[in-house]
Amino acid sequence: MATASDGPPEVSAQASTQLASGIPFVSETDLTAALNSAAVPDDGATEIVQEYNDASLAALRTPMVFVAFFALVALFFSERIPAKAVGAA
Numbered sequence: 001m002a003t004a005s006d007g008p009p010e011v012s013a014q015a016s017t018q019l020a021s022g023i024p025f026v027s028e029t030d031l032t033a034a035l036n037s038a039a040v041p042d043d044g045a046t047e048i049v050q051e052y053n054d055a056s057l058a059a060l061r062t063p064m065v066f067v068a069f070f071a072l073v074a075l076f077f078s079e080r081i082p083a084k085a086v087g088a089a
Contacts, residue, residue, distance in 0.1 A: 028053065 026034075031052055035045040 026052070 028049060032045065032049055035048060040048070
């Protein structure tokens with residue numbers, strides 16, 4: 001299994017972009033191009049791209065679980081909102 005340390009160091013330096021929050025982001029296209037330009041063998045490049053895609057999906061799933069949890073909690077508390085305005089007859 002390929003890891004980030006298996007690829008040449010110039011690949012991550014070439015393909016990395018800083019987002020506004022400072023988190024490095026590499027598109028799949030940029031990663032593939034950088035791996036090709038670094039002469040990484042096709043089977044190694046495929047494994048690296050697959051690992052990157054899996055990690056990206058895992059990074060998105062975790063926050064979405066929290067968003068879903070807080071949405072369910074919000075629905076529970078929204079039932080306690082009065083149907084009539086306070087002081088209305």
